[in-house]
Each structure stands twice: as C-alpha cells, then as structure tokens.
Amino acid sequence: EIVLTQSPGTLSLSPGERATLSCRASQSVIGSYLAWYQQKPGQAPRLLIYGASSKAAGIPDRFSGSGSGTDFTLTISRVEPGDFAVYYCQQYGSSPNTFGQGTKLEIK
Amino acid sequence: EVQLVQSGAEVKKPGESLKISCKGSGFSFSSYWIGWVRQMPGKGLEWMGIIYHGDSDIRYSPSFQGQVTISVDKSISTAYLQWNSLKASDTAMYYCARQGELGWYFDLWGRGTLITVSS
Numbered sequence: 001e002i003v004l005t006q007s008p009g010t011l012s013l014s015p016g017e018r019a020t021l022s023c024r025a026s027q028s029v030i031g032s033y034l035a036w037y038q039q040k041p042g043q044a045p046r047l048l049i050y051g052a053s054s055k056a057a058g059i060p061d062r063f064s065g066s067g068s069g070t071d072f073t074l075t076i077s078r079v080e081p082g083d084f085a086v087y088y089c090q091q092y093g094s095s096p097n098t099f100g101q102g103t104k105l106e107i108k
Numbered sequence: 109e110v111q112l113v114q115s116g117a118e119v120k121k122p123g124e125s126l127k128i129s130c131k132g133s134g135f136s137f138s139s140y141w142i143g144w145v146r147q148m149p150g151k152g153l154e155w156m157g158i159i160y161h162g163d164s165d166i167r168y169s170p171s172f173q174g175q176v177t178i179s180v181d182k183s184i185s186t187a188y189l190q191w192n193s194l195k196a197s198d199t200a201m202y203y204c205a206r207q208g209e210l211g212w213y214f215d216l217w218g219r220g221t222l223i224t225v226s227s
C-alpha cells in the first residue's frame with residue numbers, strides 16, 4: 001500500500017499570499033495518478049486536480065498541481081478567503097487507493 | 109442535475125446491522141465506478157472500496173475487507189454499504205463518490221451519511 005505524507009500539517013497564511021502544499025509518496029505513483037481535494041467544515045470533499053496537474057471543471061486558475069514519481073505539489077498562487085480549508089491528496093494508480101492525512105490551510 | 113444522494117443519518121447500537129445507500133441521478137450510473145470513503149470524527153479521508161455497476165466488480169481496501177460489504181442495485185442506480193455487526197469504532201461520516209472520466213479519482217461526491225454507534 002502506498003503511504004502519502006502531506007506537509008506541512010498546518011499552513012498559516014494571509015489572503016493574497018502563495019500557498020505551497022506537498023504530498024510525498026512512499027513509492028512511485030503510477031502514471032502520476034494523483035488527485036487533490038479541498039474540504040471545508042461540514043462539507044464533502046471537492047475535486048481540484050487530477051492526473052497531478054489537470055484542473056477539474058470550474059476550478060479557478062490560481063490552483064495548480066505539479067510533480068511526478070513520489071513528489072507532488074499543490075500551489076495556490078494567491079490565497080483567497082474561501083480557500084481556507086483542509087486539502088487532501090489521493091493516489092489512484094495502485095490498489096488500494098490511498099489518501100494523505102491532509103494539510104489545513106488557516107488564516108494567519 | 110448530476111448528483112449522488114445518500115441516505116440519512118443513523119444512530120445504532122453495537123452489534124446491530126446497517127445498510128446505507130447512495131443513489132445516482134443525471135448520469136449513466138452503470139458506466140461509472142462508485143466508491144466509498146470513511147471520515148472518522150476530526151480525522152482524514154480513508155478509501156474503503158469501489159464497485160463497478162456494469163458488472164458489479166468490487167475492490168476493497170485490505171483495511172475494510174471483511175468488515176463491510178459493498179453492493180449495487182443497477183435497476184435503481186443505487187450503491188450500498190453494509191455492516192453485519194457494528195462497532196463503536198464504525199462511528200464516522202461515510203461518503204459515496206463517483207470515479208472520474210480518466211481514472212479512479214472522485215469527481216462527484218454525495219453529502220455523506222453520519223453513522224453513530226453507541227450503547
């Protein structure tokens with residue numbers, strides 16, 4: 001089973017700042033089959049990125065994903081107030097699919 | 109509207125059985141894999157398993173194999189998650205979600221079903 005480790009656990013930023021979230025896999029993620037989700041309190045997760053760098057429908061341009069192999073990054077170019085949430089990565093290249101433990105993006 | 113509608117919250121006692129549902133609408137349900145994800149209180153997401161409605165192919169995470177049963181009724185576009193004997197540790201929010209067009213990421217989520225198991 002591939003273990004995904006997200007860092008940092010909590011990221012404290014002010015609106016307008018750049019956010020860089022990391023997801024490291026215990027072994028190479030086949031096909032760069034890595035997705036990112038955003039979850040706000042009391043809500044279901046929302047897909048942001050799939051295939052490491054492809055944006056899901058309706059996701060703003062300030063969100064971008066990159067990486068391959070074992071190291072992946074979600075970047076929010078300028079954080080907006082509605083972006084403060086928990087972010088999860090998921091690998092879906094190997095069975096069982098697995099999620100990272102999450103990074104909480106909080107207001108500084 | 110394209111959506112997954114999950115059954116309502118449940119409060120059960122340890123040892124009881126339970127089956128929760130996830131009904132798809134607005135898309136060709138039998139063409140997609142539907143997965144289940146657990147979120148324990150205050151914790152992260154856990155991938156439980158996934159079922160293909162076309163031929164009922166099922167894949168379980170080893171962590172959940174034998175603990176739950178995933179099934180589908182294609183005639184009513186509904187997936188199910190079932191327990192034969194609940195434990196207090198099954199207390200969690202359970203989400204169903206639809207696989208994406210290009211892989212087993214989840215592009216459409218239900219709102220979740222909260223299961224509380226307490227004596």
